Amino acid sequence: MKRTIAPTVSAPSANVSWLRDAADFARKALAITAKDIRVEMRTRELFSSMFVFALIVSVLFNYTLDLKPTQAHDVAAGLLWIVFAFTGVLGLNRIVVAERDAGTLQALLVAPVDRAALFVGKWLSAVVFILITQAINVPLFALFANLPFANLLALLPVFVLGTFGFAAIGIMFSAIAANTRMREVLLPILLLPLVLPVLLASIELTASALAGQPLDSQRQWLSLLVAYDIIFIVVGLLTFETITQED
């Protein structure tokens, strides 16, 4: 039987403006993040596991260490970031590995979506989920550890910058781990050594902020954190095509 072709999806012309490409990129990245948030609002699987884990570890740390107000902000910074590193690993496992297990990662990869937009979409999802968990857990942690509430607002830029870097490295490595059999075990093994500079800088800046000092006083750590964020976001944008290429 003779058939005629009716292509309705036209290939983009070569002279599409840069601005239009950027808008298309942003629209698709945001669609992926919005989808992740919608799924999470319906299931609450990721958020509840991250929140409960962070809460339990925070309670255990504070109960075991019984922090005195004088030493609290020195120790609390490290404890806070240990909690968030492991909470973040839990979240990253769900954000990419769960897509792989459900087969939906294939649907994203076969769609005409720039791999860099896919990276940004997933990175934004990770940032949103980790920051929401932090926004709830930090005040609770402060309550348990007798931290000064007045200084908590100063932590906001530190947590945002720390989360940007952590999520960028995390999304890359969870995409790598997603192609392996031991994906959930492999992610922390791959991720934590590389994310160490982000954690160290964040801990130093958090301790400084809790002590009531301005971020400027720790300029070298701030520069390291910002540089690390930029480097890994750029590396993610450039390599996500290769990372997500399957056998």
Next chain:
Amino acid sequence: MISIQHLQKRFSYTWVLRDVNLEVGAGEFVALFGPNGAGKTTLLRILATLGTPSGGRVSVNGLDVQRDAARVRRLIGYVAHQPMLYPDLSASENLLFFARLYDVANARARVDALLHQVNLFSRCDDTVRTFSRGMTQRLAIARALLPDPPILLLDEPDDGLDPQAAEQLSSYLGETRTTLMSTHSLARGLALADRVALLARGSITYESSTRNLSVGELEAHYRAHSLSAERERLVAA
């Protein structure tokens, strides 16, 4: 439209595809048969830009599937073994999400039309988790048809469909696209396709027009090629 020349694919030391040559013309429907493990899924994944060939050349509409992957993706609709749908989103939400990724114009109208076409409109607000295997498969077909792609790659699309839905498969797919479909149902493949191809021993071992080809003849060829492939595999092992 689809051109596969001397395609090779190996995983570690196992050659899945040794020398596959297949042409699918514009608007042609080719049914691909083969025993389990013959490499049908691997072949379709390479065409869908999800896998990388170990050798040979594969092009879609003149575009190399590796070098021009981004442009190839705009031309194809792909139904895989897994439904590739979000179980916690509704049927509508799933299709609207993919409509955004595929830049589908008038997305809501297109989604509604497709849901009507695959008889799922009455369940459009239900989450996919509550769907049966057949309903999920129909929605997966709707997802592949969403951007109205000129080329369809179907990996056992009749898997899980009840007899009535399987009968309606041709009406879902339409008759205007270039289609390469793998299936284990010889009768269905023969009924839908213009041409059949048999993949065994890592290459296309039999090709024929469906005109004047009976299910019995096709089955005889299938058995002969599949059995000799299995015999070779056992000797090699």
